[in-house]
Amino acid sequence: MKTRIFALTFAAALVLSCQAKKAAIANAPATPEPPQVPTAVTVTEAHAKGQSLYENNxxxxxxxxxxxxxxxADWKPILARMxxxxxxxxxxxxxxxxxxFDLQKN
Structure with missing residues (x-):
């Protein structure tokens, strides 16, 4: 009898914990989007290469x-160190x- 009560309690706890995880996942905020390049920026070859270097390195x-x-002013020492x-x-x-710096202008 004790084994059945223990098994039922364990099964109920398992079901309730799975439902809590589903609710937490459903209520979780969407993953943040990476920073987007403003549309006003004219994409030149140098701009595209700078973006590629920034993203890849x-x-x-x-x-x-x-x-x-x-x-x-904050970027300059960061970039020098990096x-x-x-x-x-x-x-x-x-x-x-x-x-x-071009992205900051827009």
Whole structure:
């Protein structure tokens, strides 16, 4: 008799815990969209290369930040520090910097 009560209690707990997980998943917020390039930006070859470099090099180690998350003054030391870690040359770093600063203008 005790075994049946234990089995029924365990089964009820299992069913209730699964329903709680389904409700939590259903109420979870949608995953955030990555930062979008404003439509007013004229996409040039340099802009596209800067975007590609930013997305491919920076996202290897951490999430990508929107250009507007930091001011240009804040970006400069961040980019200088990350250039060394990502082993980017000055030309590539210039493209990334121009890409981020162009996004802030719009």
């Amino acid at each position: 920076c996202a290897r180690c951490h999430k990508l930040y929107a250009a507007t998350n930091f001011s240009q 250039q060394k870690k990502a082993r980017l040359d000055d030309a590539d770093m210039g493209l990334i910097t121009n890409y981020l």
